[in-house]
Amino acid sequence: MGFLENAFNKSNEVQRGLPVALCISEDKSFLNSMRVHLGKSGFVAIVTSNPTEALMLAEDNKLDVIICDYELSQIDGISLFEKIQQNKGEDNTPPTLIVTEKYAAPLLSRCVTAGASGLQAKNEPIDMIIERVISLLDDTELRNELEMSVTRRATEGGTDLLTRIASRKHFSRRFSAESVASYRDRNDISLLMLSVDRYEVFEERHGTQPMENMLANAAKIIEGELRSRDCVGRYSDHTFAIVLPETPLDAAKAVGDRLRRLIGSTEFGSLDAPIQVSLSVGVSSRPTGVRASPSEMITQALRSCTAARELGGNRVVTDKKLSGQPIALLVGDQEPLLSQLTTSLQTASVEVRAAATMDEARDILENLPTKLIVLLHTGNDLTSLDFLRWTRDKYPRAKRIYVNPNPSPHQLQMAINKAGIHYYLSDHWQQSDLNEFVEDLVYT
Numbered sequence: 001m002g003f004l005e006n007a008f009n010k011s012n013e014v015q016r017g018l019p020v021a022l023c024i025s026e027d028k029s030f031l032n033s034m035r036v037h038l039g040k041s042g043f044v045a046i047v048t049s050n051p052t053e054a055l056m057l058a059e060d061n062k063l064d065v066i067i068c069d070y071e072l073s074q075i076d077g078i079s080l081f082e083k084i085q086q087n088k089g090e091d092n093t094p095p096t097l098i099v100t101e102k103y104a105a106p107l108l109s110r111c112v113t114a115g116a117s118g119l120q121a122k123n124e125p126i127d128m129i130i131e132r133v134i135s136l137l138d139d140t141e142l143r144n145e146l147e148m149s150v151t152r153r154a155t156e157g158g159t160d161l162l163t164r165i166a167s168r169k170h171f172s173r174r175f176s177a178e179s180v181a182s183y184r185d186r187n188d189i190s191l192l193m194l195s196v197d198r199y200e201v202f203e204e205r206h207g208t209q210p211m212e213n214m215l216a217n218a219a220k221i222i223e224g225e226l227r228s229r230d231c232v233g234r235y236s237d238h239t240f241a242i243v244l245p246e247t248p249l250d251a252a253k254a255v256g257d258r259l260r261r262l263i264g265s266t267e268f269g270s271l272d273a274p275i276q277v278s279l280s281v282g283v284s285s286r287p288t289g290v291r292a293s294p295s296e297m298i299t300q301a302l303r304s305c306t307a308a309r310e311l312g313g314n315r316v317v318t319d320k321k322l323s324g325q326p327i328a329l330l331v332g333d334q335e336p337l338l339s340q341l342t343t344s345l346q347t348a349s350v351e352v353r354a355a356a357t358m359d360e361a362r363d364i365l366e367n368l369p370t371k372l373i374v375l376l377h378t379g380n381d382l383t384s385l386d387f388l389r390w391t392r393d394k395y396p397r398a399k400r401i402y403v404n405p406n407p408s409p410h411q412l413q414m415a416i417n418k419a420g421i422h423y424y425l426s427d428h429w430q431q432s433d434l435n436e437f438v439e440d441l442v443y444t
Contacts, residue, residue: 019137019146020044020061024054024080025069025099033126034067041130042146051080058084063094065136067129069122070100070107078107078114085115095136099129125164160234162212163219168241171233172294175243178231179294182245182286190252190285191297192242193305194222194259197278197313199238206275214268214275221266222259239305241298249285249318256281256316264314278314280305285318330354331361331387332376332403341374341403344431348438358387365395372438374401374425388419401425 021043025031031047038045046061048054051074058066066084070077077098085093095117100107103121111119117136120129131150137143158170166174175191182189196202196215203211215238222240223232235241244252260279269275282305284297308317328345330338333356342352350372355361365373373391375384388400402421404411415421423437 017142018042018044019064019139019142020046021065021067021133022054022057022061022063023047023067024051024072024077025049025067026072027069027122030069030099030122034129037126037130038133041134041150043133051075054080055083055087059087064138065094065133066096067133068096068098070098078110078116081116082114090115095138097129097133097136127159127164160219163216163234165219165223165240166231166233168233168235171231171235171241171243174231174233175241175294175298178243178245179286179297186288187246188248188285188287189297190244190247190249190283191301192240192244192252192256192259193235193282193298193301194240194242194256194263194279195281195305195309196238197280197309199277202275202277206269206273210269210273210275214277217268218263218266218277221262225259225262241301247285248287249283252283252285253316253318256283260314260316280308280313281316282306282308283316283318327351327353327370328372328374329361329364329370330374330376331358332356334376337376337403337405341376341425344434345372345374345438347431348435350438361387362390365391370395370398372401373398374403376403385414385419388415388421392420399423 019042021038023031023034023038023045024047025034026049028049031049035045035047043064046057046063048057051072054068066081068077068081072080075083077100081093081096081098084096093115097118097120098107098111098116099120099122101122103119108119118132120132122129127150131147134143134146134150137146158167158173159165160167179189181187196218199211202214215234219232219234219240222242226232226242229246230242230244232240232242242255244255247255260281264276264278267274267276282301282303284300284304286292286297304317308315311317328350330341330345330352331354332338338354342354345352353364353370355364361373364370373388373395375388388402391398391400399422400419401423402415402419403425404415405426407415407424407426412424415424425434
């Protein structure tokens with residue numbers, strides 16, 4: 001009697017004009033999911049797993065729609081619908097959707113013959129089933145209102161309406177969260193950008209709807225190939241973005257190449273008008289300990305994706321700027337020491353950026369994944385050491401090098417004890433010595 005009481009307790013809500021849906025299934029998981037999602041979508045949901053009780057509920061309540069599972073133990077769903085129709089009369093029986101585990105043409109034919117409104121596969125996403133239920137409502141004004149509500153919730157919830165994967169906004173939030181976690185846990189993180197080659201040409205040839213269907217199906221294929229923690233989103237009209245936590249550059253490149261080959265070998269469209277597309281894939285990766293913002297990684301991946309497209313498409317391009325050469329920031333304006341050190345570091349496969357002042361250096365550090373901070377001694381030793389102390393606290397994983405041609409014992413003591421430098425360099429060094437300490441500080 002619990003189900004009947006639930007229906008009667010909802011009577012006040014029914015009077016306010018909410019549509020009433022009766023859902024019949026012996027699949028408890030499906031039944032509960034439908035109850036929750038129907039409620040969120042603006043329905044009064046009456047649920048039951050008992051066919052006899054379903055007949056009573058259908059007789060005693062003014063229903064707007066019925067969802068009936070075909071796989072029932074005592075009677076199949078279509079036969080139960082026919083009994084409801086017999087009791088209520090054909091004109092008074094609400095639109096009825098039959099759901100089934102095994103969608104087949106003979107079953108669809110039987111639904112049509114019985115007068116049911118449609119047949120739906122149960123393995124489809126629950127929101128797609130809800131949308132199908134809403135589309136069956138006879139009240140046009142109510143149907144439009146609920147459809148707009150579902151669209152608004154999907155957008156706010158972060159789902160792209162066409163592809164059913166993360167929207168750009170939701171993907172960006174997820175990517176930022178994974179970026180923070182990877183830096184905190186000292187893990188690699190990678191990003192893929194996948195763009196459909198010559199999309200506009202295909203759209204002109206096949207039409208907008210077939211190409212949108214292609215995007216939706218491609219999104220399903222891509223999502224099915226990823227791990228549970230990976231996230232794929234629709235970044236722009238025909239570009240997908242994928243964040244791969246705990247994934248180094250080479251592994252990310254392999255994932256991008258596998259997806260490229262999979263999509264390229266899939267025929268979309270119909271038998272009469274097949275659509276076969278290719279992907280340009282851009283990869284960016286941030287290894288352990290490197291500081292790079294999500295926006296930097298997105299810029300790098302998009303740049304690589306564009307390069308892949310300009311090279312003819314159907315290929316993967318990786319940008320090693322964030323994951324290949326380490327970056328050193330030289331702070332100071334002492335020439336020729338600055339030029340000499342720049343040449344030596346570049347010879348040691350280190351990319352060099354320079355800042356003449358401490359303030360300029362702070363601005364660069366805010367946007368640069370710096371591994372080495374090299375401070376050239378200035379006239380104001382206290383200011384130099386204060387800057388090194390600041391970098392130690394704000395960028396603890398960056399290595400600090402102090403360059404001073406003629407340091408006093410006090411200066412060295414302060415640099416080591418107060419500023420926590422990793423290496424001291426005089427104005428005379430051998431390239432082999434510099435190579436050795438760069439190898440030690442940067443690559444370990």
